[in-house]
Amino acid sequence: KNQVEQSPQSLIILEGKNCTLQCNYTVSPFSNLRWYKQDTGRGPVSLTIMTFSENTKSNGRYTATLDADTKQSSLHITASQLSDSASYICVVLPNFNKFYFGSGTKLNVKP
Amino acid sequence: DAGITQSPRHKVTETGTPVTLRCHQTENHRYMYWYRQDPGHGLRLIHYSYGVKDTDKGEVSDGYSVSRSKTEDFLLTLESATSSQTSVYFCAAGGEVGEKLFFGSGTQLSVL
Numbered sequence: 001k002n003q004v005e006q007s008p009q010s011l012i013i014l015e016g017k018n019c020t021l022q023c024n025y026t027v028s029p030f031s032n033l034r035w036y037k038q039d040t041g042r043g044p045v046s047l048t049i050m051t052f053s054e055n056t057k058s059n060g061r062y063t064a065t066l067d068a069d070t071k072q073s074s075l076h077i078t079a080s081q082l083s084d085s086a087s088y089i090c091v092v093l094p095n096f097n098k099f100y101f102g103s104g105t106k107l108n109v110k111p
Numbered sequence: 112d113a114g115i116t117q118s119p120r121h122k123v124t125e126t127g128t129p130v131t132l133r134c135h136q137t138e139n140h141r142y143m144y145w146y147r148q149d150p151g152h153g154l155r156l157i158h159y160s161y162g163v164k165d166t167d168k169g170e171v172s173d174g175y176s177v178s179r180s181k182t183e184d185f186l187l188t189l190e191s192a193t194s195s196q197t198s199v200y201f202c203a204a205g206g207e208v209g210e211k212l213f214f215g216s217g218t219q220l221s222v223l
Contacts, residue, residue, distance in 0.1 A: 004153065034212075041216070041217070042216055042217070043115075043201050043203075043214030043215050043216050043217055044154075044201075044214050045214070046211040046212065046213075049211065089153070089154070091212075099144075099154075099156070099212065100153075101153030101154040101155075102153050103151060103152060103153045104153065
C-alpha cells in the first residue's frame, strides 16, 4: 500500500533553534518528493521538489534530504523564525498525476 | 496563491442541499484538482481534471461531481450535502512532472 508517514505529528521549538522533520514513504515506483509549507487558514505552498537522483536541496533556511534507497526524507529548518510556525507536508509522487500526501507535522516556534 | 482563487471562502449549509464550490486559475494550467483536508488526514483527492471536459475520480469521490467547461474554471458540486462533507476544500492546479502544484486558499464548508 502506498503511504507517506510523517513524524513528529507536532513540534514546539524556541525561536532561533534548528529542527528536523521526517518523512518515510512506501510509494512505488518513485518519481519525486515534495515538501510543502501550510500556514493556518491558507493553502500549501511548495518548498522543494526532489527527484530520484537528488539527495539534498535547499531553499533559504530550509534544506531537504532524500534517501531513495531507504525511502526517507527530512526537512531541516535552520535558525527558526516565528514565521516558520506552520504545518509541513511531505508529498510523494509515483507518476505525474498521483500525489500521496502525508498528514503533516505542525511546527510551533515560540519566542 | 499563484493565481488560484476559490469561492466562497466560507460556506454554511444544511444537510440535503446542493452546494457548488468554484476554483478559478489564471495561469493556464492543464491539470486541476479538488482535495479535502480533515484533521488527522493528509489531503485527499476528490476529483481531478486533465483538460477541458476531461475529469476523473479520486480516492474520495462519492457524493461529489465536477465540471470543467473552460481551462480556467473547475467546479465541485455536492449534490446533496451531508455532515460528513464538513471539511476544508482546496483546489490545486499544475503538477505535471517536475512542475509545482499550486493551491488556492481553501473553502471552509460546514454542513449542519
